[in-house]
Amino acid sequence: MKLTLRVWRQKNSNTQGQLEDHQLDDVSPDSSFLEMIDDLNEKLTNEGKEPIAFDHDCREGICGMCSLVVNGVAHGQDRELIKAVTICQLHMRNFHGGETIVLEPWRAKGFPILKDLIVDRGAFDRIIQAGGFISVGTGSAPDANASPIPKKNADIAMDAAACIGCGACVAACPNASAMLFTSAKMGNLNHLPQGQTERYQRVVNMVTQMDKEGFGACTNMGECEAVCPKEINLDFIAQMNKDLITAALKGIGPTV
Amino acid sequence: MKNIIDQIKVVEGSLNSAVPEGRIQDVWDNHRFNMKLVNPANKRKFNVIVVGSGLAGGAAAATMGELGYNVQCFFYQDSARRAHSVAAQGGINAAKNYQNDGDSIFRLFYDTVKGGDYRSREANVYRLAQVSNNIIDQCVAQGVPFAREYGGALDNRSFGGAQVSRTFYARGQTGQQLLLGAYQALSRQAAAGSVKLYPRTEMLDLIVINGQARGIVTRNMVTGEIKSYLADAVVLATGGYGNLYYLSTNAMGCNVTASWRAYKRGAFFANPCYVQIHPTCIPPAGEHQSKLTLMSESLRNDGRIWVPRNPNDTRKANDIPEAERYYYLEEKYPSFGNLVPRDVASRNAKTVVDEGHGVGELKNGVYLDFAESIGRLGAHIIKERYGNLFDMYTSITGEDPYKVPMRIYPAIHYTMGGTWVDYNLQTTIPGLFSIGEANFSDHGANRLGASALMQGLADGYFVIPYTMGNYLAQAKSEKVDTNHPAVREAEAGVNERMKKLLSINGKRSVSSFHRELGRVIWDNVGMARTDAGLRTALKRIPEIRAEFWENVRVPGSADDLNQSLEMAGRVVDFLEFGEVMALDALHRAESCGGHFREESQTEEGEALRDDENFAYTAAWEYAGEGKMPILNKEPLTFEYVKLTQRSYK
Numbered sequence: 001m002k003l004t005l006r007v008w009r010q011k012n013s014n015t016q017g018q019l020e021d022h023q024l025d026d027v028s029p030d031s032s033f034l035e036m037i038d039d040l041n042e043k044l045t046n047e048g049k050e051p052i053a054f055d056h057d058c059r060e061g062i063c064g065m066c067s068l069v070v071n072g073v074a075h076g077q078d079r080e081l082i083k084a085v086t087i088c089q090l091h092m093r094n095f096h097g098g099e100t101i102v103l104e105p106w107r108a109k110g111f112p113i114l115k116d117l118i119v120d121r122g123a124f125d126r127i128i129q130a131g132g133f134i135s136v137g138t139g140s141a142p143d144a145n146a147s148p149i150p151k152k153n154a155d156i157a158m159d160a161a162a163c164i165g166c167g168a169c170v171a172a173c174p175n176a177s178a179m180l181f182t183s184a185k186m187g188n189l190n191h192l193p194q195g196q197t198e199r200y201q202r203v204v205n206m207v208t209q210m211d212k213e214g215f216g217a218c219t220n221m222g223e224c225e226a227v228c229p230k231e232i233n234l235d236f237i238a239q240m241n242k243d244l245i246t247a248a249l250k251g252i253g254p255t256v
Numbered sequence: 257m258k259n260i261i262d263q264i265k266v267v268e269g270s271l272n273s274a275v276p277e278g279r280i281q282d283v284w285d286n287h288r289f290n291m292k293l294v295n296p297a298n299k300r301k302f303n304v305i306v307v308g309s310g311l312a313g314g315a316a317a318a319t320m321g322e323l324g325y326n327v328q329c330f331f332y333q334d335s336a337r338r339a340h341s342v343a344a345q346g347g348i349n350a351a352k353n354y355q356n357d358g359d360s361i362f363r364l365f366y367d368t369v370k371g372g373d374y375r376s377r378e379a380n381v382y383r384l385a386q387v388s389n390n391i392i393d394q395c396v397a398q399g400v401p402f403a404r405e406y407g408g409a410l411d412n413r414s415f416g417g418a419q420v421s422r423t424f425y426a427r428g429q430t431g432q433q434l435l436l437g438a439y440q441a442l443s444r445q446a447a448a449g450s451v452k453l454y455p456r457t458e459m460l461d462l463i464v465i466n467g468q469a470r471g472i473v474t475r476n477m478v479t480g481e482i483k484s485y486l487a488d489a490v491v492l493a494t495g496g497y498g499n500l501y502y503l504s505t506n507a508m509g510c511n512v513t514a515s516w517r518a519y520k521r522g523a524f525f526a527n528p529c530y531v532q533i534h535p536t537c538i539p540p541a542g543e544h545q546s547k548l549t550l551m552s553e554s555l556r557n558d559g560r561i562w563v564p565r566n567p568n569d570t571r572k573a574n575d576i577p578e579a580e581r582y583y584y585l586e587e588k589y590p591s592f593g594n595l596v597p598r599d600v601a602s603r604n605a606k607t608v609v610d611e612g613h614g615v616g617e618l619k620n621g622v623y624l625d626f627a628e629s630i631g632r633l634g635a636h637i638i639k640e641r642y643g644n645l646f647d648m649y650t651s652i653t654g655e656d657p658y659k660v661p662m663r664i665y666p667a668i669h670y671t672m673g674g675t676w677v678d679y680n681l682q683t684t685i686p687g688l689f690s691i692g693e694a695n696f697s698d699h700g701a702n703r704l705g706a707s708a709l710m711q712g713l714a715d716g717y718f719v720i721p722y723t724m725g726n727y728l729a730q731a732k733s734e735k736v737d738t739n740h741p742a743v744r745e746a747e748a749g750v751n752e753r754m755k756k757l758l759s760i761n762g763k764r765s766v767s768s769f770h771r772e773l774g775r776v777i778w779d780n781v782g783m784a785r786t787d788a789g790l791r792t793a794l795k796r797i798p799e800i801r802a803e804f805w806e807n808v809r810v811p812g813s814a815d816d817l818n819q820s821l822e823m824a825g826r827v828v829d830f831l832e833f834g835e836v837m838a839l840d841a842l843h844r845a846e847s848c849g850g851h852f853r854e855e856s857q858t859e860e861g862e863a864l865r866d867d868e869n870f871a872y873t874a875a876w877e878y879a880g881e882g883k884m885p886i887l888n889k890e891p892l893t894f895e896y897v898k899l900t901q902r903s904y905k
Contacts, residue, residue: 154401
């Protein structure tokens with residue numbers, strides 16, 4: 001099929017970007033979205049032009065590297081057609097010939113653009129570094145079955161831990177809030193007995209870092225949950241806020 | 257060309273595996289006692305570079321940071337959490353025997369050596385089985401949400417045909433969860449300042465000074481800056497080389513560059529021909545295909561594999577009557593049926609497709625049919641077991657496996673070969689270590705399911721932190737800075753290569769060469785190899801390489817974010833590495849594990865080992881540009897495991 005791609009081009013973080021149109025004449029409906037961009041890049045290379053820079057790696061929806069806003073929707077998914085996928089798993093049969101597809105990077109203050117469609121998501125790493133871990137050194141662990149964990153809790157922890165850190169939640173949020181990402185890590189650790197010791201310090205530190213990175217606040221729009229390729233639930237944000245209040249009542253301040 | 261094998265220079269007795277004396281059960285404990293320690297106050301004076309942030313690299317960097325070393329960790333992704341360990345689905349083995357079904361450290365050890373078709377080093381494998389239990393403890397303590405039973409205890413399953421249930425798992429995302437555990441430990445050290453992280457930074461050369469590994473040359477993939485980092489030791493945790501095949505289940509960025517650069521600096525490369533092919537992947541849909549997606553092996557528990565008996569049958573799957581279906585695995589292997597090991601399932605799929613029975617538009621797959629299970633158990637049970645896999649299959653192919661059979665075909669999945677290491681995981685360059693999939697050590701010629709995660713974490717959490725101390729306590733390396741001639745030479749080499757790649761300005765893209773190389777490797781050094789095919793590969797690879805250097809077009813500049821240039825650098829190394837791999841496969845005239853030579857098979861078509869002539873590890877030594885590498889042999893002896901021929905009839 002024939003497609004027009006309207007792509008964001010930007011040389012680096014210090015320059016202004018603009019949208020640029022490209023035509024593709026022979027897109028296979030069986031190719032993946034990123035393979036379609038590969039094709040375009042092959043064409044640009046052969047024409048002596050510079051290919052479009054975009055992040056991608058595993059191409060099976062788990063590494064969290066790919067990050068495209070397609071026609072205004074993070075990961076381009078249309079829930080009626082297809083269930084919870086990253087853009088690397090979306091295939092071209094979900095589009096129609098003659099369509100114009102607009103491709104943009106994640107747009108958020110916390111994610112500066114590096115080039116074209118690539119952004120810097122270092123802020124997410126720094127949020128985890130602020131407290132998204134359990135302080136246990138290698139070698140000091142008790143036997144794995146020493147403390148039983150109710151299956152239900154383990155399952156909820158896993159629901160939250162499924163987050164791939166792609167940042168679609170931030171890209172979709174009108175406030176560019178990183179609350180779904182941040183609360184998912186807490187939802188993972190706080191549902192396990194191992195995570196209790198640092199629970200309240202963790203919430204204070206991670207939220208403090210999240211704010212420092214320039215992400216906005218949550219106003220319960222739910223856009224994040226709607227685009228999350230791992231279907232992380234908004235409930236985790238509520239739980240995070242509850243813990244944050246408890247921490248305040250306990251008088252716990254940030255240490256980051 | 258005819259007597260290429262006779263031209264190989266063979267050296268015996270050159271490799272010291274450094275396995276301590278003693279009973280295999282005691283070796284690691286004794287060694288831990290005998291190894292030298294670094295005084296706690298001195299640890300921060302030692303700099304250690306870790307390349308790679310996956311299960312092996314992330315675990316190693318975090319643990320050495322905890323111990324007090326100054327660690328720098330480099331990786332090409334934008335975050336340490338994205339290393340390709342993240343994609344492992346199935347699980348991780350450990351000899352916990354929580355299910356009380358007769359598992360033990362010795363049994364896990366025995367199964368792993370046997371599964372590796374007797375081409376691994378016994379002492380390394382035993383240690384792997386020993387520390388497997390610590391891994392599970394560690395991961396649970398980190399908050400890895402493993403699957404649990406209703407009573408709250410950890411759940412286990414049997415995996416890949418194992419007779420015991422020793423596999424721990426976190427839904428179908430075990431690799432992701434274990435990696436996040438390591439990533440969080442790493443993040444904690446990054447916050448503490450003991451580990452410095454270098455995202456989007458690629459290692460492009462190794463710096464060797466006075467025979468010791470002392471640093472790396474890197475390229476900042478955002479700014480293009482070439483910069484050297486020096487240290488007292490370097491650890492490669494850079495994964496496998498499956499992307500040599502172009503189409504594989506590896507991530508797009510996986511590459512052999514770090515290992516290959518180390519090889520050219522003197523680190524021997526062992527058993528490159530041992531690669532694992534996974535039988536259940538989605539077949540390519542056309543020329544545009546960029547990678548292959550694995551569907552968990554567990555699907556074979558309930559799916560029946562078949563092809564039309566008549567190669568010219570053009571009917572849809574559901575219109576082909578039962579009598580005209582060829583359930584080739586069930587017919588050939590009545591006792592194991594669809595559950596034969598990975599390599600057997602893969603080779604048989606290749607055979608039927610090569611004979612023209614292939615299904616799908618490109619006739620490049622076989623059916624994996626759930627109709628019988630759905631009829632017997634109900635669609636809801638199948639959905640419960642494989643729902644997410646079925647969804648993934650639908651989103652990729654547009655077909656509904658509840659209604660029509662899946663199409664599957666084998667793909668490259670894991671590489672058992674890698675940088676040669678001794679018992680301490682040190683390469684043939686002092687101060688250079690290699691861990692995880694990057695080394696060759698534990699899986700022999702074939703890896704068992706759920707053992708890759710185990711090995712990565714074993715090496716990273718529980719082996720390298722000890723053996724590194726032993727090295728540093730005795731290394732006596734001189735003080736060097738980045739003005740050292742060896743550093744200048746390595747940097748100049750990197751800059752020159754970059755400049756050359758950008759200046760060719762030919763007519764073909766980098767990926768077109770990668771695709772062409774991959775095709776040659778897949779056809780000739782793939783699932784079934786022949787003497788003639790391997791010689792073809794050895795002829796074709798240098799031809800492709802020569803054309804590459806004359807006709808490649810790499811757009812953009814070196815001092816910018818340039819993904820074409822990154823890819824070009826990796827393909828350059830694949831173009832050289834592929835030749836050594838084909839040579840290794842040619843010289844090993846036996847079949848073993850993932851290496852199947854058609855000339856060496858039993859009457860039943862099984863891999864036929866030749867223990868008399870090939871019970872050794874082949875470690876290839878770089879002999880200079882354009883020269884044939886030297887073959888160093890490490891003999892393999894088996895004191896604890898009895899060598900047998902596999903049979904799945």
